[in-house]
Amino acid sequence: MFVDTARVYVKGGDGGNGIVSFRREKYIPEGGPAGGDGGKGGDIILVVDEGLRTLLDFKYKRHFKAERGEYGKTSNKHGANADSMYIKVPPGTVITDADSLEFLGDLTEHGQKLVVARGGRGGRGNSRFASMSNKAPEIAEKGEPGQERNIQLELKVLADVGLVGFPSVGKSTLLATVSAAKPKIAAYHFTTITPNLGVVGVPDGRSFVMADLPGLIEGASEGQGLGHQFLRHIERTRVIVHVLDMAGTEGRDPYEDFLKINEEVRLYNYRLEERPMVVVANKMDLPEAEENLKKFIEQTEGKYAVYPVSGVTHQGVDELLYAIADALETAPDFTTIDLEEVEETEERKVYRLEEDEDRFWITRNNEAYVVNGAWIEKLCKMTNFEQYDSVKRFQRIMKQKGVDSALRKQGAQEGDTIEIGEYSFDFVE
Structure with a gap:
């Protein structure tokens, strides 16, 4: 099962309590306070595991709580700090605070870590409160409560190339043709309901990762059909490959499909318009495809390089792969969250913390x-x-x-x- 969103509760461990204690040793009268501090509570830390591809584990476990620190001890001995709790997530996971919507982190590389809930500090023992006016204080702090919050995990597939287009235009067939991936292929809409990844080898030795993403329909930017479930994954891709049913097998006009899909992508995130795009005229082995292709090129006024292919007969596939590989060589890296957006979020966070202090x-x-x-x-x-x-x-x-x-x-x-x-x-x- 492919799960790409999850909401979980995390709580850092509470700090251990400090204690009240006094030295009780022979030949040391009035030994003074000797209560030690409590240990720090454990942190909750997310860590990227490149072997994971889904957030399925969080479907069955949604609450995570770290251990509290050890209590302080006599003779001014510090309580032991609790171990942190590490939670594995797949690469491409974006983390936000589910209540405030504050951006917390974007984890993309194996081994990358993010602290999402800090453990509380240990409480101070009575030896910390000794002063000239009170040399034998009977006071000790309890441990600081660990940070707790609800977090939203959102997985955005990491792929170099994303296949977009209406349902049943042949995206899955194309992926199966150019890679070893085995996506489900059938003659009905939304056969693909989760992203499929495949490593594509170009004849000249280059390679890239291609994602077959669920089909779009009009209104997807507003959540219609598989809407946002699809669009969140395209944000990571460096090159968009727009697949069209040039034969119009379902009675749709390829040019109208092209305009509608591009508009949905723009409405979801206008910055996706900046991505390099390769247009694929698929199903060229069927009647009317040649005539529709000529008409499409006229309607687009030659603004796009269109590659006629057939996922079934493999016609034009090599030329398409060369074009995609060339586009990737000059395409920017979009695998992480936009830096301007992150900086603005961090500035707001700092301002709020300063304002709320005391x-x-x-x-x-x-x-x-x-x-x-x-x-x-x-x-x-x-x-x-x-x-x-x-x-x-x-x-x-x-x-x-x-x-x-x-x-x-x-x-x-x-x-x-x-x-x-x-x-x-x-x-x-």
Whole structure:
């Protein structure tokens, strides 16, 4: 089964908790704090495996969670960091955040890696909080929660050449003729519903990878038929080979087919118009093909080099392969995402992170005041509210960051309920 899209949930491992501990050694009175830090949680890392050709594995497993870091130990010993979790994906996988649609990465080469969810740092032990005013702190942090997100995986086939055209124009037959690929061939529409790849050898020794892609219909750019399932794969190809049924065996006009397919490709992504295109007049062994070819050349005003072939009789196939190989020698590499688009996305990401740092806002939920903000929710999760010193530190940070004064401005009074994430507190003056 060929699967080219998947949505999965990933969560980095939580950091290990720091601990409260003191030196208890003979002949060392008042040994001081000795609680170690927790270890870092494991990352979730995608890695390219060139042996994979589909996202089928993600159809059966959609949740991935890395291990948490080890807790801190006595004698100032650091807890062990958790191992990262590696998830294999096929080359050509594009990764985006499924909720924010933020571009995360484009993996095309074997062994290439991308961290999609970072593990949390370990919490600090009490030895980190010692000071001149508090030489025996009974305070330790919990580990930082690991990053969690839903990600969208989208596979875009890596091929040098993509065959495009209406259903039943002979794309699969042509691929089977020029390569060892064995695509399904039958006399009905949409016989090909997933991309088929074949390595094509040119008589002069050159070679390239050709993809037989599912047939297009009018409205494909809006998702009609196999629409986007086809068009996402053509984005990677360096040369587009437009196959036409020049015999008009289904009563369609080859020229009208040519215009409609080009328009659908343009509407999906206007930059695809910049790709080198080779036009193939297929089924030249059938009646009316010669007459239709002359008419087609007149209608296109000779703007395109048209190669008459027959996938059945192999007529003109060698000339076509030479033309494709020549076009590939000067064609740009489109195997990765457009750099301008990536740079714009990264700039927006940096701006948003800077803007959200230390930011919080207050809303009302019935009688409760709800404090929202990524940093304050993380602070709650990393605070051990069973330790008196930890609670005092939490209150001090709330005051320093202006949360207390903001609540008062919103009307909070003694005894009112304050909610932060999954925690609830009583407001105390």
